Amino acid sequence: MGNDVFVITEHMDGKFSDVSFEMVGKAKELAPALGGQTVAVVLGSGLSANVFASDSTIYVDDANLAQFNPEAYGKVIEALVKEKSPRLVMFGWTATGMDLAAWLSARTGKPCVAYAKDLCIENNTLIVNSQVYGGKMIAEVAPEGDMAIVAVLAGSFPAEAGQGSTTATQAASPVALDGLKIKFVEAIKPAGGDVDITAQTKLVSIGRGIGGKENVELAEELAEKLGATVSASRPVVDAGWLPRTRQVGKSGLKVKPKLYLMLGISGAPEHLEGMKSAELIIAVNTDKKAPIFNVAHYGATADLFEVAEAMLELL
Template sequence: MSDVLVAAEHRRGALRDVTYEAITAGRELADARGGDLHVAVVGGDVDGFAEDVNREGVDAVHAVEDGEEFDHNAYQAAVSTLADRLDVGAVVLPNSVNGLDYAPALGEALGVPIVTDAVGMAYDDGLTVTREMYGSKVETTVDVAGDRFVLTVRGGEWPPAEGVGDAAIEAADVDIPESGARVTGFEEVGGGDVDIADADVLVSVGRGIEEEENLELVEELADALGATLSASRPIVDNGWLPKNRQVGQSGKVVTPDVYIAVGISGAVQHVAGMKGSDTIIAINTDPNAPIFDIADYGIVGDLFDVVPELIDEFA
């Protein structure tokens, strides 16, 4: 009951970093609850993955054989079966695209509440989760009634678990129902004429540009600086620039020497794709925009005033 279960996440033969971060969060929770930490690996190279997730603080690893890739029905069946069998009260999963493809169904199947996208937590008689609302403008603390729940944790908020644990690794037998959702393949997007990940200097444009016609302005800036043009998600969603120009969680992760964010507010999904840049410069009208939290230089101002002046400087 006081035990905690974490499920690993892997894709195309490799464990994803969020797995190790979820293990850290799971260990923190297990300590607070006075329980053991179990980790489930489902599908793929389960033996290899089981060794990999046996990090410091892991008490037991449960390996469930399945197909090669993620299948939400298999994950749900494996985790709910293990949660029942081990009498685990708390399940911790990555708040990833695949995590969110089964965690809510798992909460429903187990009849326990779910809280997603945790950025922090405290446990004292019960779980209190810190999470953002209103597009990262505020943080909230959310109390969860009862001591059973499913929690998904945001990537990059907990450090990855390290070291080598002395967990018992065992194969777990789970009945996996035939799935009504079948993965038929994968597609890489974002190929094409240019790889923004190779650029030393990026001029990156966001929603603040307002109209497609205005893109000329940032193109001109990129030309003047000898930089490559990239964009945040809304620009690509609108079809104004191709997908290969998108910086962020679902686009490219970039680490240029200089990243100039023009009219980009800095949503967490965008920041995940560019926070490793050496120097970050942000131009935005909203002084509270989260992009300024990670910027090295900031200008609070209208890009339509500042950018033409900047182009003149380099003309």
């Protein structure tokens, strides 16, 4: 078995996502301790793949890989992993990596750690910290055996360390990609027409704690008084209380406003991915142990409705 660290990179519209560079940077720390090399793995078509600071880059160029396709990507990655036997395979815990990491684990019988926040080598053993239970707990685990699959939360490591210009070695797909059961049809771009929350300097952001659609109005009134726009965490959007254009977080948009005032958002890792760089974060939540209080600059354990109404009177 080999000791290399494979980083499964991801891209959209020809641009690699930050998490790809973040993982390559981390892999460069881990690979020497494992006695192996950092290998960036790129699947796509017509890409400029010489962008990583890895020891080497494998670029599988095939028309069937031009857009993400979980079936095609899975087949290629499984074949590569079986052929090269890396010690560690890193995915992003992202829309693409989430389709592949656990699948590869079940296919290969090798262990998988999801929600990974950090990795290190202690006494020649790989240790992974995983942020489970909505960020309320950290599990420290050691994957057993000769190969581990780890899916890493975006934003866990600096991206700069993974940026470079290693020449990619282009290869044909190691498996036939005809007869796929999943076929990419078309890309759907973000819906226009609504305000662009990424362009706002102030956001009043509501979470599950808002309780119902009828209460969104209160947040809107407060936002209006502050010259802000209302945004939300995923459950609010899934419940249909606000349109998807207002969703902050991993499956929504990344925002960096001057003010991010959070009402009833607990701060699951998926939400933090979208807002942790805001300049001033104030969180109001009834759960004094909500993970958001570890990230917010200011906080209060209080009823959001009472606080919002009292703020309206003062503004």
